[in-house]
Amino acid sequence: MTEKFECKGYWYLPSDPDNTIAGILTYIPNESIKLELIGTFEKSTTIGIITFDKRTSIDIILGITSDAHKISLINCHPGGGSYNLSCSFPITRFSIQYCLDGIHIENFKDKIFSWSDITISELTTWCYPAALESVYGFSEKDKINKISVSVNTDESKKPIISVDVNNLTTLNLKKDVHFNGSEHHLNPTFKQSTFLQIQKSNKSSISDFLSDIYLFEKFMSLASLSTIKVANISLYDEENYQELDNKEKIFHQIELFYVQRGVETVKTKELDFLISFSQIQDIFPEIIRKWYSDTSEIIPIRAHLIQSVKNKNVFDSTDFLIVIQAIEGFCIRFRKEQSLTKELEDLLNEFKDVDKVKLLESEIKSAVDSRHYYSHFMNKSKKPNTLDGLELYILTKKLRILLICCLLNFIGIENKRINKLLNESNNSKLE
DSSP states (O other), X not given: OOSOEEEEEEEEETTEEEEEEEEEEEEETTTEEXXXXXXXXXXXXXXXXXXXXXXXXXXXXXXXXXXXXXXXXXXXXXXXXXXXXXSSSOEEEEEEEEEEESOOXXXXXXXXXXXXXXXXXXXXXXXXXXXXXXXEEEOXXXXXXXXXXXXXXXXXXXXXXXXXXXXXEEEEEEEEEEEEOOGGGSSOEEEEEEEEEEEEEEEEOHHHHHHHHHHHHHHHXXXXXXXXXXXXXXXXXXXXXEEOTTSOXXXXXXXXXXXXXXXXXXXXXXXXXXXXXXXXTTTHHHHHHHHHHSHHHXXXXXXXXXXHTSOOSXXXXXXXXXXXXXXXXXXXXXXXXXXXXXXXXXXXXXXXXXXXXXXXXHHHHHHHHHHHHHHHOOOGGGSTTOOOHHHHHHHHHHHHHHHHHHHHHHTTOOHHHHHHXXXXXXXXXXX
């Protein structure tokens, strides 16, 4: 989903396959999916400007591209058009929510897919694949005279880890190795990576997979204290394959495209993780099951944390409110509803053995007064401990560390390990 593409083809409605319209589909990552048709699906040849402007949304548009790809466009909304009275046909445009390359479907909720392979750029760094093996040969003078790079194909097919998060869904972290021999083998390269595979025990819909992918994105966002988005999504139907002479099945890849929202435009040069896979590998199954189980209770709190760690050029009071409200919500849902002062005091006591959790009594008063002042626009004289500017920014960073501890505790990490994770991380959000 990270590369722009454009394809030409014929497009039609599932209910009227004989009425094909020529057009161009354009995908611009993080921006839009647009379909421009030379004509209209309406059969009337006397379309006026008024009726043309009142077109309704279309659930599914199917297409065949010039390179014989089957395309399904889902949730197609009129995106403006033009009609020249001196011309016999209009130009119609649609804004598309989802695009499937490789299959024709009749309904977005059709349960036809068996598994999905998902590429997340940061996942390889977070969980090292160790798919390549390098062997160095030395001469008698202890100089390297031979380097061999090999791949154990049997081992590379095995998951790094596999977790049944519920009765329907299994998450696999898997290795991948790509070899590029280049022209004339002058610049051969190996590339190894880690990708996420989601398997379903029963055939599932696109929305089922997107829900699971969304949760893993948020888990990776917590692990990196950054906004993580998938790079590519491939869906597979276990009945859609080509069988070779040796009975090996080659399953047809179906790519899913959609416009991702909330992608960071400001990126740090290097990602320092709060948690790496190697640090939690022994408890990863329990953690990820917890993450996928209590979704309804933790959704708004998790969303506020992810929002609070987005890289921004400017800090303002809303950044403080996002963090303090998430802490309040956590206490109300998972601890005890009481005054904000008492909630902060209890959390500080709960995480007193975590080195980076440090709030003075005066800072608790400032957090409470600032919360009420910025939420309700009260007279500042009534909330004398209210902070702003750099002082509010520093307080927000301290509160965010407390919120991070709350979430790590929620998914089953004990304080001793939380302390170790925070102390070993070089993430700037923990400074």
